[in-house]
Amino acid sequence: MSHSLAEAKAQPFARAKLLGLVILGLAVFCFLFALVDSAYFRFADARFPHVGASAWLATLWGVVSRAHLLVLIIPLVLWRPRQFGFQTGKIQQHWRMLLVMLLANCGVIAAYLWLTGSSTPYSGNQWLVTEIITVPVVEEAFWRGLVFSALLLALRGLYPEGASTHWAVWLCGLAFGLLHVKNVVAGVPLAFAAIQALNATIWGVVYGYARAKTESIYPPMLLHAAMNLVVILF
Template sequence: MSSRKSLPPLLLAYTVPFVAFMLFLAVEQGIASLGAESGQWWLATPKYWVFPLQTLVCGGLLLYYWRHYQFGPLAPGWIGVLGGLLILAVWVAPQAFLGFSPRQTGGFDPYALGTEGAVPALMIAARFARLVIVVPLVEEIFWRGFLMRYLIKEDFQKVPFGAYSHLSFFGVAGLFMLVHSQADWPAAFLSGIIFNAIAVKTKSLFACVTAHAVANLGLGLYIMTTRQWGFW
């Protein structure tokens, strides 16, 4: 009887945190749908406990697999900073500059469970940890570190980071768009193009993570300033 082959550790390292991240999103949506009329906040709005748990679990997975990641040269980090600012502008331009309606409904309101004391502070801290640390690492490791290379060659570790093909470049940008809400598709697609361009230009996963972190930090500060919780 032949034994079943296990998945290579490198493949797991680049995909498992993202898969776990997406599973948490599905669980949150499922609980919210089933518990909408329950009258219990933890069932009707599970994002306030599912997302912090998601942050802890995915952060733990990143630490577990950390030795497998190669972030490339650090010098192009400044390109990541500039790219992140450009991506931030893409996301906030409709409301900030073009007169679109503010996105003040829905999303993650850190004051929903209380406006004073430790609860809102903990909600804000958890949200920024997710937004600025976990999301940039999980997504860039998967999208640029894995999938852009995998779409060029199945044995992705033999493909240099930042290698280009039409399929990998535009395919990843399109898929990156689709995992966002429909209202965010234009900004998400343009962001995917910019992230991919940074990868191709710099050959540095570090630059891509930096761009994502800068964009998300700026967006988080914009959200807190304008209270447009619908952005997140």
């Protein structure tokens, strides 16, 4: 009896320690990702012509600036597409939830930009293809596809399915949001990068729940694309 009681008391501590290791691993991954991503951006930017108002160059730059992610994403997705959310999943069952997410996502961003009269570094038709196709597809495939799946796999050994999903969604969303601060390297003003980070954290969590509920990567891609379209229009 005493042995079982000791095990029961030790279990939460052991679980917390393992959770700490998962969080530490995610932090190290994000740090290394930021270093590699920033270094690659500087490398590509030094060899790429100024985009200016050219839609062609902006579209090409969208692919070039994310080529290092595509090299990682494509083989894994081809290997296990369903595991990383490349399936229709339960989209039909959760279409009402997705509609609410879409309206909230676009409505909040549009209201903020309209009320503040703000514009963004990505306003302008030349960024249309990059921001509504390349960015949502690549970023969601990486974060809500690869990273979310890896976190869920690690956390399912520590928590029941529901709790592990919540942890994976929030950790993935927080990491996704905070990494937007590094956009200052790309010339984005610090104040805007901070707002971007907060916005990306909030909506990253929303996209995570869309991914988890539907078991599909397509809803997060669509939500992300819709938000970026609103940003471009303003």
